[in-house]
Structures are given as C-alpha cells and as structure tokens.
Amino acid sequence: METIYYILNSNLIISSSRSFIFRVLLGWKDTNLFQIAYLGSIEKTADLHLSKKNVKVYKFKNFNDILESKEISNMIFATAQENENLKAQLSKLNQEFETNNPKSKLTTQKLQKINTNLCFALNYGTAKSRIKNQLTYKLGQAMIANSKSLWGYIRMPYVLSYIKDIHKKEQIAYNEKIKANPNLKLPPLESYPDYNEAIKLKNHLSYKLGEALINADKSKLKLGYLSLWFKCKNITKEHKDNHKNSPNNSNH
Incomplete structure (x- = not known):
C-alpha cells in the first residue's frame, strides 16, 4: 500500500491504454506528464511523437516488472518525496502568511462567523422574530394600531381576543409537533447569535403595553x-x- 501511495504522489503515469497515449499525442491536459510506464506494446509512430514531446516512455510487460525496476523505483520515491516536501513548504508558507497578515486571518474568521450565524438563522430563525412572535409583543402591537381612532378603540377587544385565540392554537400545534419529533424543538433564546440585540425589543412600547395587558388579565377577578x-x-x-x-431608541 505504501508503494502505491508513492506512485500516486509521483509524476509517473502507468498505463496500458492506447487511448491515454493518443490523448498525450493530441496535446490534451496530460501533456505535462513527462514520464509514462507503458504496459504492452506501443506503435512506433506514437513512440516517435512522445519522444518529440520529451515524454520518456518505459516499456514493461506487467506491473511487477515496473516495481522490480531499480530506475523506476528510485524515480517514484524521489518524485513522491519531492511532492511531499512541496506540500510541506506550501503549508508553511500559508501559516506564515496568516501570521504576518493578521487582518486577512481576521477577515476569514469574520466570514466564518457570518456563515455560521446564517446557517443558524435558516434552521431556527432569529431571536428578534421569536420575541416579536410572543403574545406579549403581538398584543401590544395591536393595541398601538387600534388606538389611533375611535373605531379602533371599539374593535380593540375583539382584535385582542382573536390574537389570543390564534396564538393559543399556534402553541398547541407547536407542542404537538415537538412531542412527535423532539428534534424540532427550538433552542433556548439565549443561544441565538442576535440575542443581545433581540432582548432590546422588550423595551419597545409594543412589548410593554402587551405585558401590562397580560398582567391585568392574570390579576385576581x-x-x-x-x-x-x-x-x-x-x-x-x-x-x-x-x-x-x-x-436612537426604538418607539415601536
């Protein structure tokens, strides 16, 4: 297995396919491969063209003959080791670049954080949307919207009652859903990336009015x-x- 690993990491191509040879002759992407260990026979015309392209061809009867060839073995391991050294050098250069360019590393970290937050929001929504979906906020929002006219005040009790009924049905549906599949349960609000911003919504007029209404409804008698x-x-x-x-404070 170790030998195969070194072969795969060398510049040697082992092939018994004439179609591969013709790909080299036609100038396809493989022309940068300068060594071919070919199993079987090869036409004189192809051999001539390969030599013109400085492609060195090693001819063998079978795969074992390739491994027993001292020249090929030395070339395989030497080239593979050279490739490994290049990989190590590239890795070192990349580390040095990040060390010497902290701004670039910082930008990468910021992009990774944005991507993580975006994935979280796609799966669970945002803390802001969850707070705005709370009964407290929705009731307060309706109170503000219906306090701008006489007709609004008249219809307000019906609107608030309707919102409470809808919210109750939504909660029942959600509880049944997570009962059937606990994995659908939303994470704690504190775990959301925008939690610190979202908590400011509790200072909105909508939230405070809704909170006062709920407290009144819960009061004795x-x-x-x-x-x-x-x-x-x-x-x-x-x-x-x-x-x-x-x-700068919100007045919603």
Missing part, C-alpha cells in the same frame, strides 16, 4: 383591567420621554 387604561397611558408617556432623551 380581572380587577387589573380597572387600572389598565391609566397604566397604559403612563407607559406611553414614559416611553415618549425616554425616546426624546435618547432619539
């Missing part, structure tokens, strides 16, 4: 609804004040 309007008004005012002080 639903008494939280009595003060909900005032709480929402204070949350909105506080959010606007913070946004004035920090224009």
